[in-house]
Amino acid sequence: SELRTKLLKAFSEADGEFISGQKISELIGCSRTAVWKHVEELRKDGYELEAVRRQGYRITKKPDKVSENEIQLGLKTKMMGRYIHFEQIVGSTQKIAQSLATEGAVEGTIVVADQQTSGRGRMSRSWYSPSGTGIWMSMIIRPNIPIHSTPQLTLLTAVAVVQAIEEETKLKPDIKWPNDILINGKKVVGILTELQAEADQVHSVIIGTGINVNQKLEEFPEELQNIATSIQIETGIIWERALLIQTMLLKFEKLYLLYLTQGFKPIKLLWESYAISLNKEIVARTLNGSFQGKAIGINDQGVLLIELSDGSIKEIYSADIDAQ
Ligand code: BTX
Numbered sequence: 474s475e476l477r478t479k480l481l482k483a484f485s486e487a488d489g490e491f492i493s494g495q496k497i498s499e500l501i502g503c504s505r506t507a508v509w510k511h512v513e514e515l516r517k518d519g520y521e522l523e524a525v526r527r528q529g530y531r532i533t534k535k536p537d538k539v540s541e542n543e544i545q546l547g548l549k550t551k552m553m554g555r556y557i558h559f560e561q562i563v564g565s566t567q568k569i570a571q572s573l574a575t576e577g578a579v580e581g582t583i584v585v586a587d588q589q590t591s592g593r594g595r596m597s598r599s600w601y602s603p604s605g606t607g608i609w610m611s612m613i614i615r616p617n618i619p620i621h622s623t624p625q626l627t628l629l630t631a632v633a634v635v636q637a638i639e640e641e642t643k644l645k646p647d648i649k650w651p652n653d654i655l656i657n658g659k660k661v662v663g664i665l666t667e668l669q670a671e672a673d674q675v676h677s678v679i680i681g682t683g684i685n686v687n688q689k690l691e692e693f694p695e696e697l698q699n700i701a702t703s704i705q706i707e708t709g710i711i712w713e714r715a716l717l718i719q720t721m722l723l724k725f726e727k728l729y730l731l732y733l734t735q736g737f738k739p740i741k742l743l744w745e746s747y748a749i750s751l752n753k754e755i756v757a758r759t760l761n762g763s764f765q766g767k768a769i770g771i772n773d774q775g776v777l778l779i780e781l782s783d784g785s786i787k788e789i790y791s792a793d794i795d796a797q
Contacts, residue, residue: 570611
């Protein structure tokens with residue numbers, strides 16, 4: 474509700490200091506008794522508040538939630554996440570974002586869910602998205618670029634996510650082309666880029682990111698325990714998902730504006746600085762067969778280049794990459 478938003482905003486601006494009941498009642502325009510009622514409602518939602526006579530109230534702990542309020546308060550972007558569509562449980566945030574995009578959602582709209590029951594990976598694989606622990610988010614953007622440039626946005630998103638994780642947690646994730654982000658060799662983030670386009674005109678790009686934040690190792694299904702990790706497993710600390718989303722959106726927005734004004738070049742340089750598969754022998758499994766060779770880099774389109782044993786260079790548009 475609007476009152477709730479005002480109240481949380483006031484607490485957020487007070488930054489952990491007390492706000493008097495009087496001040497709150499003025500800010501949100503209700504009686505002192507009603508203030509008490511709102512505070513009780515916040516407590517029911519998992520907020521911890523301290524109440525001290527003559528000083529007022531302050532928030533001592535926020536619940537780790539990812540609904541509109543938590544994401545919006547403290548969000549420093551101009552465009553990304555200014556419109557937030559949150560749902561507790563969905564099939565896939567990609568699917569919702571697709572229909573919002575068709576209905577004309579503004580650029581920067583994000584869809585966030587606490588849990589996905591049929592989270593999607595690439596090539597109809599599934600993405601494990603349990604409740605209360607991860608970031609399951611789809612962003613809608615509308616860049617004026619040709620279809621063949623859209624894979625660059627996957628690489629751009631990977632850079633944004635790595636920068637956000639680095640800044641908040643001090644971990645140093647690696648990027649594995651094209652869309653995996655790894656910590657200590659295990660997958661912590663997956664990115665799925667989908668398009669709505671006609672002829673060569675891109676209408677919207679829907680970028681889904683799944684970030685494992687607070688899962689414990691034993692909470693992953695057995696088949697993922699050797700290949701997946703979470704930020705909590707790597708740091709031993711529980712992280713506030715909303716804060717990570719805010720930082721991720723800010724990083725993404727900066728890189729996206731840079732991309733729109735200066736093209737892929739500056740993004741490519743950043744991407745290369747985080748990539749682990751470069752200059753290594755790899756096998757790229759594509760729909761047209763497997764190719765073995767040395768990953769020598771990405772070109773200005775964001776396409777992976779592999780040097781085959783006969784010295785020729787193969788351009789790889791989409792593949793799963795294994796180290797040799
Ligand atoms: P991908 O095809 O590269 O990876 C899928 C593979 O990753 C699976 O086959 C499985 O082996 C492994 N995997 C599944 N779940 C997890 C997990 N939680 N952590 C680590 N590894 C896992 C990657 O596809 C793209 C994933 C995008 C997910 C986001 S979430 C928000 C949005 N909505 C949606 O349905 N998908 C995207």
